[in-house]
Amino acid sequence: MSAASTVRDQVSPEEWQLRVDLAACYRLVARYGWDDLVFTHISAKVPGGQEHFLINPYGMMFEEITASSLVKVDAQGRKVQDSPYPVNPAGFLIHSCVHGARADAGCVMHTHSLNGVAVSAQRDGVLPISQQAFFVLSSLAYHDYEGVALLEDEKPHLVRDIGAKTFLMLRNHGLLTVGKTPAEAFMAMYIFEAACAVQVRAQAGGELIPIPQxxxxxxxxxxxxxxxxxxxxxxxxxxxxxxxxxxxxxxG
Structure with missing residues (x-):
């Protein structure tokens, strides 16, 4: 019996569909070049009332991830289903506090893309200079860098800073988006990443034209x-x- 068949038999149809969508989300992140080897993460809350979440098997490339290889953990990051893979501790710290604070946070996506990190290092953050930025600025928050996200003390700061926003710029670090589904979180990240890419390129040219308030x-x-x-x-x-x-x- 295949690993996919074994996992599929152990979960609800709703969880399996979520696994398929989340695995697709990971592969799309790789397809668009936003992955950082194995060091970023996308999480999704498992339907059914329990505080269980799906996250990537730490050490697997995003282009390899499948529905059955995703790791299911509880709110403390402990595995609740057998898996040979560990979980990225920094990854789950960031995601767990957002999921815990936001009922609408069905999926949380975090990237270290070069364009995103470049703009996160700029004092003024996202500038109102493109149609992509037009959308991002409608629901954007910022969080100051506190080192690699390993300390529990950072959780309340993350929750405070993101509030009810869709887009969070982690200064000197990268980008984060929230959606009800993997589809929503992915689309938000696509727009966020594009806004950053346009900004970095535009700054290499002439005078920038801001969009009026x-x-x-x-x-x-x-x-x-x-x-x-x-x-x-x-x-x-x-x-x-x-x-x-x-x-x-x-x-699979």
Missing amino acids: KILDLATQQIAQVTLGMGGALAWPALLRKLDRDNPGYA
Whole structure:
């Protein structure tokens, strides 16, 4: 019997579907070049009422992750299902406090992309200079660097800083997004990463043109219009078809 069959038999249909979507999310992060070897993480809350979460098997490349290889842990980061892989302690510290504080945090994604880290090191953070930044600035918070996220004392600071926002810039560190689903968290990260990439490139050119505040104030309304009210779910089926062509096997 395959590992996928064994895990699938042990979990609910809802958890298995979440595993498939989260594994796809990991592979898409690798596909778009936002992974940092094995050192970043995406977590998802398991449906069913218990405080259980899925996170990557520490040591596995994102392009290798499958639905059955994801590790299930409790709110303290302890494995609640057999797995030969450990869990990144810094990864779970960041994710556990966001999941614990936010009922809407079904999925939390964190990256160390070069563009994201570059902008996180800039005093003014995300600048209002692109359509991507227009969306990000509608729900953006910042968190000051406190070293590698290993200390419990950092948790309340993270919770305080992110509040109810979708986008969190971890200064000198990277990017974090929150969504109800992996699809939502991925779409938010796609826009966040693009805003940072555009900013780094634009800063190498001439004088920047800021978007006026009266235009920035339209962002929330226009996000819903652009995505037909579907958020990240609009592009998700197409992204899965792309994975099925380029890197199949994530649903195993």
